[in-house]
Amino acid sequence: MIHPHDSAIVRTLGRIVIPVAQLFGFYVLIFGQHGPGGGFVGGVVLAASMILAILIFGVDANDSQLAQKVLHGDGVGLLIFAGVGGLCLIGGGQFLNYSSLAIPGLDEASRHYAGIMLTQIGVAADVAVTGVSIAISLSMEDGEVAAEEVSHG
Amino acid sequence: MSSNLPILLFFVPFVTAVALPILTAKRRSWCAPLAIGAVSLMIVLSIANLRLVMSQGSIEYALGGWAVPLGIAWLDDPLAAVMVLAVSAVSLLSLIYGRAVAAARFDNSMPYYTLVLLLIAGLVGIVFAADLFNVFVFLEVSAISAYALVGAAGGSAAVYAFRYLLLGSLGATLYLLGVGHLYVATGTLNMADLATRIPELITSTAIVAGFIYIFLGLSIKMALIPLHGWLPDAYASAPRAVTPLLASTVTKVALVAWVRIEYSLIAPGVEVGHVPVLVLLEELGVIAALVGGSLALIQTDLKRMFAYGGIGHVGLILIGVSLGNPTGFAGGVFYLVNDAVMQLSLFMIAGAVAHYYGARTLDELRSLRQRSPWLTGALVVVAVGMVGLPPTGGFFGKWNIVLGALEAEHYLAAFAVVASTLLTLAYFVRILTNWFHQPAMPDAAPVELARPVYVSLGIVSVAMIVLGLLSDSIFEFLLRTGGGI
16 A cells, blocks of 8 residues: 655655656657657556645555546557547558558548548557556555456456 | 457447446446346357358458558457357357356345346357467457456365466466567568468477467466366366356367467478477377376366366367368367366256255265256267267267377377277266166156256257257368368
8 A cells, every 4th residue: 555655845846847747758659640649658647647636645645546546547548549430440441551541631641641640549548547547556465356356257 | 240250249248247247336236137148148159150151261351541561450250150050049149047056145246247248258268369469368358357346155165276377377377488589580460470480480499388378378278288287177177157268168268379389380291300280289189098097087076086087188179170181180179078068968957966965076966866857968969079979079079189190100099089988988877877776766757957958958958959060160161271281
């Protein structure tokens, strides 16, 4: 079990660093189109920011709410990825052939841009969720893990 | 749209698996219908795919529109079309059967259905992939689901699942190491492209080492003797609902991956340092067939006996596909499809016997007095199929392997097939004498099986005979798998 940290310095710094880290995560995700970065790295930075919140404020604190909510998003990233692939199929191309991405009102270059962006967002979402869920699982005590498993079926 | 059938076949189970946790968060009872619906849709799609391949021949699918060899390719050839149909049908039957015999906590259990669907998606991916690295990815997708499913029973199953995980990961690592060797030596991962570059490099150490690593890795995955250690315990302790699916698909599809690599990359008659490669593989198959059959004969636990029987059959199939002639190849692949169906039936019977009578060992079978006619019938049909008597598909598969061995003048291989048939006969005689040991009680009504159980047992038994009746056209179709021989 991870206990909340009671040092004022850590808590105050955490409040400043976490939003900045999240912003940086989004920047890395979007900048991945033009330089180093992309979905995976952006997702890791986002996950790190949420894990930091868990470490500083504890799993159950209000400030870690985002991390808790995000947990239910298992698979959303994969669905986004699959959705982009599916739209390409609907547009008459092969799977993930962005040239035939069926989003109306886009020329071919923007279709490629949108396709890559969306799949990267999907990757980032999945990486972030996986990172947070690993941190939360590790922070549980044995009894709690069992309870969690039972409630999931 | 018809050209997109391979990706759709992968998509249906995959998207359902991913969406299942979200769709069923509030409505638990939707799990089973959604999963069964998805797999039924897969059957429809794979029949359409089979018809398409029958009329148009092999289709190459370039993902993302990137042309081969730059992009990742999937190959939809007769081998893949037949295997995908077999995997979908086997999955549907085991899902239906699983609902009836599963422990109560699997009822509407979202993780169970998600894992099964992910497993199926991974298997479909392996079958279609024509790219060595893609095969690795899907091997892992299916293997991770399989580890979790084996461990789902808890208790000692978790230990065996962990051993399966360690050995399976070792297999995957060896495979990846081999793929790395081939990539460094040739600069490509696409199988068709490799096939054009490998013949002139076949004596290079990197290529030979790469093939050895790939074969070792896949041998663990397909449980080829002596690398079969994880399988019997894992299958004997896995939940009843999932053993039929695991036994009939996981090892067989790993074998399909090897068949595809061997068939497209190793030309018949190739020698490395005076060792004819295919003959070596064939001898490994001979050992596996004989040792697997002998080990099955000395088991006392029903599930372990069937597991060793399956291990022996992996050897038979390896003999068939390594003979280097079309007869043996068609026989081996046909026997592979057949074996998937037979393993399904065997483990469904073992599961039902454990569920309704609480019997796991042969000794416990001896005391049965109220035998269900459905179970008896299914057991007899599968015994006929495993031993290989004419109306069932098992006969035609073995017959062609023997004919292929005689054609290649490999008499040891032909002898091994016949000897393994005798071993199979011996352990089925053991099972049947125990099964019929006590006279039936005349007045007591037999135990009523749940409808899903006897319906799926019936369908599987009929399928074994139908495969036998259609064997000629299936052989002809399989021989149209391009390239190679």
